[in-house]
């Protein structure tokens with residue numbers, strides 16, 4: 001059964017991992033050893049962290065999520081893929097839909113994996129850094145935007161995983177991360193174990209193309 005679920009997860013994978021997948025293998029081992037449900041599905045998301053310099057200070061744009069997954073938390077902008085979309089297309093579309101912003105420059109910098117102790121879901125989030133915006137962000141149905149100085153990020157009102165990786169992201173690092181959430185994921189908001197692995201400098205700056213591996217969800 002576990003082997004079947006793993007095979008199905010691989011088949012449903014929208015994108016290859018950025019690296020040779022050391023974290024993915026660990027996740028599979030962990031789920032078997034702990035007797036937790038094996039990984040049954042992989043879901044991909046994008047997340048865009050927007051930067052500007054304002055009155056001499058470097059700032060990060062966060063949005064207060066007004067509905068859906070992560071409601072009540074400050075986060076970057078992003079969401080689920082439309083069928084056939086590349087990672088970059090998805091990131092740009094979600095950023096514009098949720099904030100009205102179109103960046104001059106956007107770079108893929110990290111890939112985050114999330115597991116939850118009470119579910120077989122694996123979430124994979126592709127994170128971009130963006131800058132160069134013509135106007136100000138607008139409030140949308142999904143997000144209420146606000147610029148924060150990078151030394152005053154509201155970690156207590158964000159996903160717990162941000163505490164571990166966002167400081168490294170702000171420092172310009174590129175990495176793959178794995179965050180293992182306690183049961184009740186969204187409500188309990190507690191990472192029990194995590195790992196952050198820097199990406200080799202040879203890793204291309206562009207994420208892999210989604211359309212080569214895209215398999216429609218069942």
Ligand SMILES: CNc1ncnc2c1ncn2[C@@H]1O[C@H](COP(=O)(O)OP(=O)(O)OP(=O)(O)O)[C@@H](O)[C@H]1O
Nearest residue numbers: 045046047068069070077078079080114125159161
């Ligand atoms: C578990 N730890 C996490 N830490 C940091 N960020 C996380 C996250 N888990 C999900 N995210 C981000 O949260 C957004 C959800 O998006 P979500 O509202 O579900 O998608 P989308 O905008 O397509 O939704 P609609 O169906 O239009 O409502 C999306 O940016 C995704 O990257």
